[in-house]
Amino acid sequence: MGKKKNISVETRISPLFLEHVKMSSFGKFSNTIVGPFSPGLNVVYGPNEAGKTTLNELVKGVLFGWPSSRGQGNPYRPESAERVGSLFFRDSSTGEVSEVKRTKNSEGITVPAGLLADIDQETYNTIFALTSDELLRLDRHNEVTAHLLTAGSGTGASPAHALDEVNERIKQELSRSAKNPNSVPNLTEERLRLRELVHRGREEADALRAQEKTLASWGPRRDLLAQTQQQLNAEIEGLKTLRARVEEIDHSIEESRASLHEALRLEDEASRDEGEPPLELAGLVGLSREDRYRLADSLDDFERRRAKLEHSLDAARMDAVRSQSDYEVFAERAKAADSKNQFASQRKVKLGLALALTLLMAFGGSFVLYSAPDHGGVSYLIAGVALVAFALVIGAAGISMALKPIPGEDELDEELKKRNWVVQQDKKTVEACERSLRDFDAQVVSFLEANGLKAAAGSLRRARRLLDQLDDYRTSCATESLNHQARSLQCASLRKELAECKNQRVELCRKAGFDDGASVEVISQAIERKEQDRAKTAATAAETDRQYGELSERLAAARSSTDFDEAKFKCEEVEARLRETYRRLSVLFIAKRSLEAAIAEWERKSQPEVYRTASRLFSQMTDGAWQQVRMNAQGELEVIDAVKTVRPPHLLSLGTRQQLYLSLRIALLLSAANVGRGLPVLCDDILVNFDDERRAQAARALAELAQYRQVILFTCHSDVAALMGTVDPRSKLIQL
Numbered sequence: 001m002g003k004k005k006n007i008s009v010e011t012r013i014s015p016l017f018l019e020h021v022k023m024s025s026f027g028k029f030s031n032t033i034v035g036p037f038s039p040g041l042n043v044v045y046g047p048n049e050a051g052k053t054t055l056n057e058l059v060k061g062v063l064f065g066w067p068s069s070r071g072q073g074n075p076y077r078p079e080s081a082e083r084v085g086s087l088f089f090r091d092s093s094t095g096e097v098s099e100v101k102r103t104k105n106s107e108g109i110t111v112p113a114g115l116l117a118d119i120d121q122e123t124y125n126t127i128f129a130l131t132s133d134e135l136l137r138l139d140r141h142n143e144v145t146a147h148l149l150t151a152g153s154g155t156g157a158s159p160a161h162a163l164d165e166v167n168e169r170i171k172q173e174l175s176r177s178a179k180n181p182n183s184v185p186n187l188t189e190e191r192l193r194l195r196e197l198v199h200r201g202r203e204e205a206d207a208l209r210a211q212e213k214t215l216a217s218w219g220p221r222r223d224l225l226a227q228t229q230q231q232l233n234a235e236i237e238g239l240k241t242l243r244a245r246v247e248e249i250d251h252s253i254e255e256s257r258a259s260l261h262e263a264l265r266l267e268d269e270a271s272r273d274e275g276e277p278p279l280e281l282a283g284l285v286g287l288s289r290e291d292r293y294r295l296a297d298s299l300d301d302f303e304r305r306r307a308k309l310e311h312s313l314d315a316a317r318m319d320a321v322r323s324q325s326d327y328e329v330f331a332e333r334a335k336a337a338d339s340k341n342q343f344a345s346q347r348k349v350k351l352g353l354a355l356a357l358t359l360l361m362a363f364g365g366s367f368v369l370y371s372a373p374d375h376g377g378v379s380y381l382i383a384g385v386a387l388v389a390f391a392l393v394i395g396a397a398g399i400s401m402a403l404k405p406i407p408g409e410d411e412l413d414e415e416l417k418k419r420n421w422v423v424q425q426d427k428k429t430v431e432a433c434e435r436s437l438r439d440f441d442a443q444v445v446s447f448l449e450a451n452g453l454k455a456a457a458g459s460l461r462r463a464r465r466l467l468d469q470l471d472d473y474r475t476s477c478a479t480e481s482l483n484h485q486a487r488s489l490q491c492a493s494l495r496k497e498l499a500e501c502k503n504q505r506v507e508l509c510r511k512a513g514f515d516d517g518a519s520v521e522v523i524s525q526a527i528e529r530k531e532q533d534r535a536k537t538a539a540t541a542a543e544t545d546r547q548y549g550e551l552s553e554r555l556a557a558a559r560s561s562t563d564f565d566e567a568k569f570k571c572e573e574v575e576a577r578l579r580e581t582y583r584r585l586s587v588l589f590i591a592k593r594s595l596e597a598a599i600a601e602w603e604r605k606s607q608p609e610v611y612r613t614a615s616r617l618f619s620q621m622t623d624g625a626w627q628q629v630r631m632n633a634q635g636e637l638e639v640i641d642a643v644k645t646v647r648p649p650h651l652l653s654l655g656t657r658q659q660l661y662l663s664l665r666i667a668l669l670l671s672a673a674n675v676g677r678g679l680p681v682l683c684d685d686i687l688v689n690f691d692d693e694r695r696a697q698a699a700r701a702l703a704e705l706a707q708y709r710q711v712i713l714f715t716c717h718s719d720v721a722a723l724m725g726t727v728d729p730r731s732k733l734i735q736l
Contacts, residue, residue: 018712
């Protein structure tokens with residue numbers, strides 16, 4: 001291995017790094033801030049259930065969305081609250097701090113420029129967010145490697161993502177789904193259907209041309225009869241049309257008069273109904289639309305703040321009830337008076353036993369001393385003195401033990417005092433929360449009165465209803481104004497229409513040769529006379545005229561039909577769309593081939609460096625037991641030990657396989673140093689299955705990675721935290 005250059009962390013690592021994490025409402029945590037983190041190596045140490053995994057999941061959730069509640073995993077959703085979290089990124093070059101906050105997945109987030117531009121959730125979870133279980137899964141190693149390395153190629157977008165987009169568009173262009181009407185299969189089927197319609201249209205046109213020749217072959221007599229009949233028909237139809245038109249005009253005149261009368265009546269009623277706005281809206285009528293929106297936003301903010309205060313008050317009250325219950329149960333279970341009587345009885349028993357033993361042994365010693373002269377032995381004298389002395393010692397010890405405080409006597413009083421102190425503190429917390437809520441309600445009342453919502457009486461819900469009533473009032477005023485204009489226009493239009501109908505009736509009667517005021521009955525009599533004349537000529541030419549009329553109608557219908565022309569036009573349109581689709585498909589295939597070649601060339605140049613780095617790190621972690629990591633001809637991962645034995649990863653031990661995959665991930669992150677530069681690498685207790693020596697080497701590998709990226713290691717083992725501090729003295733230790 002070559003000698004590493006001595007480059008400071010500040011020149012290697014990204015200027016943008018995660019400095020603080022705020023768990024506003026996530027899992028069991030609320031309003032909890034963790035940090036500050038350093039740009040390099042960070043160690044988060046805490047016991048089980050201290051929140052390490054929760055903190056890890058919050059970072060991933062803020063960046064890429066909260067976990068779904070439908071699966072079997074923990075969604076970290078608090079009771080009666082939304083998940084809310086924030087990440088604070090600092091730019092060490094400018095000192096600027098940016099907040100990335102997520103409340104709901106649908107609302108999205110605002111991130112600093114370039115933070116998530118070159119990475120997706122799958123790549124981050126596979127490469128950047130490591131757990132002991134994740135180190136055993138590298139099923140899509142090749143695909144993730146391609147995505148990560150090509151993302152670092154310096155292009156505006158990842159070629160791997162571009163290739164996925166091209167493949168998806170090719171799939172759509174070749175799909176038979178109804179959602180893709182411009183796909184090749186759908187356009188081909190549409191072209192076949194339209195060609196069949198065009199063919200049938202040509203056959204119908206040929207048949208119609210034959211009928212036209214038949215019609216033209218009929219003699220002049222039929223033409224003369226037809227012309228005469230047509231002339232009579234035209235005159236009769238003209239008179240009928242005139243009669244119908246006169247009837248229609250008469251009916252329109254009556255309707256216009258009735259409508260004009262009704263419009264004038266409605267206008268009078270609307271003028272009488274106009275009035276002043278409601279009293280509770282008097283202070284809001286002059287409010288502009290922008291001020292109304294700002295006032296509504298302020299009400300939303302007040303509602304959210306009040307909900308938070310009510311939630312805090314409920315939690316404080318629950319704590320107060322719980323501590324009061326604990327105190328009462330403890331006081332009930334161990335009453336002070338009974339316990340003291342019991343301790344006094346114990347003292348009396350001890351004192352009585354001590355005095356009884358003292359008197360008994362003193363009496364025995366005195367008896368031995370009294371009997372010593374009779375027996376004449378020194379031993380009797382010594383024994384008597386010893387018994388008397390021992391009796392005195394036992395008596396003194398018994399009195400001392402009786403007077404000594406019995407364990408537990410003072411502890412009960414101390415425990416009662418502690419529990420009472422907790423009760424008092426919880427009551428103070430409840431009073432503080434209630435005071436905050438009252439102050440907030442007073443602030444709301446002042447705000448509402450200052451903004452013309454005094455009628456709401458301090459109620460945010462009533463204030464919102466007043467704003468809705470204001471909108472309804474403005475809408476009704478605008479509607480009434482429009483209705484007034486419409487009625488005015490309607491009256492003018494009705495007067496004009498009435499005059500036009502009268503003039504039109506006079507003109508129609510004059511053109512037909514009738515008097516100006518000819519009635520419908522006069523026109524009907526003229527129609528009857530014309531029909532009698534037509535009946536005289538219809539007797540001889542009825543059948544001929546019928547056939548001629550039927551054939552003429554069929555030909556006229558065929559001439560007016562546009563189905564054939566529409567079918568030809570649509571067929572040509574589909575042909576053009578199909579050509580355009582083939583052109584797009586050709587471009588997509590060319591782009592696919594170019595992208596595949598570019599990715600293959602990039603992987604050919606970049607992956608050897610990844611495997612060289614992974615081999616170095618794997619050899620370092622295993623103390624040379626395994627020398628090389630490589631990809632075989634079948635595209636499968638394999639490792640080589642010191643005696644050139646080749647093995648696939650699944651034949652390695654649990655710890656060795658985790659060390660292999662950890663080496664690969666670190667190598668990928670070192671090789672694609674410009675991908676996700678500002679994002680932290682999260683390691684959740686990934687060294688638990690390593691022995692002491694390999695754990696130390698893995699820690700050095702993480703310290704090497706921390707020279708290029710921000711690394712956050714979560715652990716519940718104090719020896720791991722101490723080891724990371726030894727490997728990298730500049731590392732930051734954060735205790736939960």
